[in-house]
Amino acid sequence: MKRVFTVKKTNNSLKKLRKAMEKVQDGDRYEHTLGVEYTAAALAMRYGGNVCDAQAAGLLHDCAKCLSDKKRLKICEKHHIPISKVERKNPFLLHAKAGAYLARKKYGVKNQDILNAIQNHTTGRKEMSLLEKIVFVADYIEPGRKHAPNLAEIRKMAFLDLDGALLKILEDTLSYLEISGGDIDPMTEETRKYYSKKKQ
Structure with a gap:
């Protein structure tokens, strides 16, 4: 029998989600998850977002990574979730889309903003909500992250200019993929172009 966790604005429901993630994630992944929860909460406090929603999205963002x-x-195929050519070639990239599905079906999340934040935390998208931006950035700058380019600069920027930090992460990610020869998801490039124009 599947356990369903209804995300309410209570510490108890967040504790249940933490325990659920601890069971399905290995040690390093779970530490990362707690780091994203913590950082997302801090960013939500800074920008006036819903702290509980930020924590829930942070806890569940990698729920399909395992x-x-x-x-x-x-x-994704069974539930008619669109799969791009890049995702089919690199199925690990589907953890965000599959994660949003699991968050809704397995963990009882009904808040569409939380589901969107989980689904878009790797590529971003145009016109992201505050919560989507927070989880995207938190995933990159959480305390356990060590080797990302320009990390110190982006960590500082995140609490001063969220869109600026988002754009810098996108630019650095694309630059890394181009140098390393990795496949680039078209959505990442679309998101970069959109926020680059917004900053002009």
Whole structure:
């Protein structure tokens, strides 16, 4: 029987989500998850967002990361979740989309903003909500992150200019993928172009 966690604005429901993630994630992934929860909460406090929603989205953003590529593909195909060419070639990228599905079906999340934040935390999208931006940035700057480019600069910027930090992360990510020869998801490039124009 599946356990369903209804995300309410209570510490108790967040404790249940933490315990659920601890069971399905390995040690390093769980530490990362707690770091994203903490950082998302801090950013929500800074920018006037819903702190509980930020914590819930942070806790669940990688809830499908522990699944195999085959399982992530199966979830998306079975439930008619769109799969891009890049995602089909690199199924690990589907953890965000599969994660949003699991957050809704397995963990009882009904808040569409939380689901969007989980689904878009790797590529971003145009016209992201405050919560989506917070989780995207928190995933990059959480305390356990060590080797990301320009990390100290982006951590400082995140609490001064959220859109600026978002754009810098997108630019650095694309630059890294181009140098390393990695596949670039078109959505990441679209998001970069959108926020680059907004900053002009």
